[in-house]
Amino acid sequence: MSAASLPKPDSHGGGSRPTKGQSSRAAILFAAAKLATTKGLSGLSIGDLAAEVGMSKSGLYAHFKSKEDLELAIVETAAVIFNTEVIEPAMDAHKGLVRLRALIDSFLSYLERRLFPGGCFFAAVALELDTRPGPARDRVVQVLDRWLALLTECVVDAQALGEIDEEVDVTQAVFEIEAMLLAANFLFVMTSDPAQLKQSRAGVENVLLRLVTNAAPKKKAAARSVS
Amino acid sequence: MSAASLPKPDSHGGGSRPTKGQSSRAAILFAAAKLATTKGLSGLSIGDLAAEVGMSKSGLYAHFKSKEDLELAIVETAAVIFNTEVIEPAMDAHKGLVRLRALIDSFLSYLERRLFPGGCFFAAVALELDTRPGPARDRVVQVLDRWLALLTECVVDAQALGEIDEEVDVTQAVFEIEAMLLAANFLFVMTSDPAQLKQSRAGVENVLLRLVTNAAPKKKAAARSVS
DNA sequence: TAATAAATAGCACGACCGTTCGTTCTTTTT
DNA sequence: AAAAAGAACGAACGGTCGTGCTATTTATTA
Numbered sequence: 001m002s003a004a005s006l007p008k009p010d011s012h013g014g015g016s017r018p019t020k021g022q023s024s025r026a027a028i029l030f031a032a033a034k035l036a037t038t039k040g041l042s043g044l045s046i047g048d049l050a051a052e053v054g055m056s057k058s059g060l061y062a063h064f065k066s067k068e069d070l071e072l073a074i075v076e077t078a079a080v081i082f083n084t085e086v087i088e089p090a091m092d093a094h095k096g097l098v099r100l101r102a103l104i105d106s107f108l109s110y111l112e113r114r115l116f117p118g119g120c121f122f123a124a125v126a127l128e129l130d131t132r133p134g135p136a137r138d139r140v141v142q143v144l145d146r147w148l149a150l151l152t153e154c155v156v157d158a159q160a161l162g163e164i165d166e167e168v169d170v171t172q173a174v175f176e177i178e179a180m181l182l183a184a185n186f187l188f189v190m191t192s193d194p195a196q197l198k199q200s201r202a203g204v205e206n207v208l209l210r211l212v213t214n215a216a217p218k219k220k221a222a223a224r225s226v227s
Numbered sequence: 228m229s230a231a232s233l234p235k236p237d238s239h240g241g242g243s244r245p246t247k248g249q250s251s252r253a254a255i256l257f258a259a260a261k262l263a264t265t266k267g268l269s270g271l272s273i274g275d276l277a278a279e280v281g282m283s284k285s286g287l288y289a290h291f292k293s294k295e296d297l298e299l300a301i302v303e304t305a306a307v308i309f310n311t312e313v314i315e316p317a318m319d320a321h322k323g324l325v326r327l328r329a330l331i332d333s334f335l336s337y338l339e340r341r342l343f344p345g346g347c348f349f350a351a352v353a354l355e356l357d358t359r360p361g362p363a364r365d366r367v368v369q370v371l372d373r374w375l376a377l378l379t380e381c382v383v384d385a386q387a388l389g390e391i392d393e394e395v396d397v398t399q400a401v402f403e404i405e406a407m408l409l410a411a412n413f414l415f416v417m418t419s420d421p422a423q424l425k426q427s428r429a430g431v432e433n434v435l436l437r438l439v440t441n442a443a444p445k446k447k448a449a450a451r452s453v454s
Numbered sequence: 455t456a457a458t459a460a461a462t463a464g465c466a467c468g469a470c471c472g473t474t475c476g477t478t479c480t481t482t483t484t
Numbered sequence: 485a486a487a488a489a490g491a492a493c494g495a496a497c498g499g500t501c502g503t504g505c506t507a508t509t510t511a512t513t514a
């Protein structure tokens with residue numbers, strides 16, 4: 001019941017070989033998600049999208065009940081991509097700090113690979129959607145919440161593992177980490193300068209430096225911050 | 228030559244009493260700037276805007292040569308507002324750290340007062356504009372650059388004043404501070420929760436804590452980070 | 455290969471977009 | 485008070501939007 005406007009239920013679940021319509025629909029949605037990061041969901045027109053994927057407006061439109069349905073499907077597609085490209089690759093890593101760093105690397109790499117020309121899909125459409133209530137907005141908020149919850153979980157686990165001081169304000173820590181990622185997204189999209197990604201990474205490390213339990217308490221005054 | 232589509236040159240400069248058309252135009256532009264932070268510059272339609280300010284499409288449109296001209300005027304208006312609401316109030320403060328904190332307080336207060344429903348105007352339209360070249364985009368980039376340059380100047384001055392360690396990477400510091408502000412904007416607009424502003428402030432303080440010369444070197448192990 | 459279903463194209467619609475025009479009402483100047 | 489200028493109006497334009505219809509082509513299946 002979660003996926004919007006799912007096609008005729010396949011034989012029994014996993015699509016053995018995707019039918020023409022399915023792959024066509026997937027191609028449309030991927031192109032649409034990319035376009036939406038630059039033009040916005042509401043700024044994306046069926047005509048432009050049809051031209052982009054090389055079909056007629058009506059031919060494309062037959063795959064969706066309405067524009068709103070299309071938008072929801074685009075968000076769902078972006079959620080799947082975000083999951084497979086950012087989250088899943090990092091979940092192999094051990095819990096705690098290691099996984100946290102893996103998630104951050106994964107996210108920054110996802111920006112660097114320019115999967116979406118407008119940067120992170122959800123950062124791009126979140127602001128436009130937050131004044132336009134509806135299922136699409138709800139889904140976007142859900143993905144963002146889940147992302148922040150994931151970061152929070154890593155920090156909490158790191159505390160349990162003794163990697164991070166028990167006394168640190170977890171919410172504050174997650175805010176600061178997320179800030180570095182948002183800044184990376186914004187500034188990298190604006191400037192196309194990979195240096196922004198390096199600075200984001202360094203910024204996260206500087207945040208972590210403050211959180212880590214100084215098991216080796218006061219080595220040196222130097223090496224206080226990164227880069 | 229900088230202001231776009233300036234009206235008949237007034238007697239000699241400062242408008243003694245604004246004529247009807249001038250105040251009308253100003254009202255249009257202020258409403259437009261607010262609308263643009265939620266709908267985007269291209270998503271803003273003349274009809275909606277006319278309804279918002281309570282006039283006819285054509286009556287409103289008589290003030291501008293074209294939509295592009297209107298957009299540029301909106302950006303210019305937002306730049307003036309940003310200047311008077313954020314920058315100027317902070318310029319009374321002394322150079323260096325004091326002014327830096329004044330700028331940050333000023334910016335966060337500007338968010339909190341919700342002058343624009345979509346948060347910071349420039350953050351809102353920057354991403355939409357960066358794939359749409361033109362004078363409006365150029366102006367937005369210019370404002371953002373000037374803002375970052377201002378933060379940079381504060382940090383450099385603080386170094387000269389001995390408030391900040393000479394060895395810190397200024398670019399990195401500015402990135403991290405700007406990150407906190409961007410996160411405040413994004414998360415506060417999304418959640419409407421003032422806690423985000425507090426966390427942003429605390430985040431900035433945590434960044435500064437690392438930069439400040441430990442003239443009083445090792446007071447306590449405690450009080451290492453804010454909140 | 456023939457039958458059947460799915461996928462796409464063509465076309466037309468009402469609504470709204472930015473834009474222009476001619477007109478009217480209001481303000482300023484003479 | 486007459487004349488000129490400014491400001492706002494309603495109507496209408498060509499274009500594009502999202503959205504339905506009806507064919508026609510292409511895939512799947514028997």
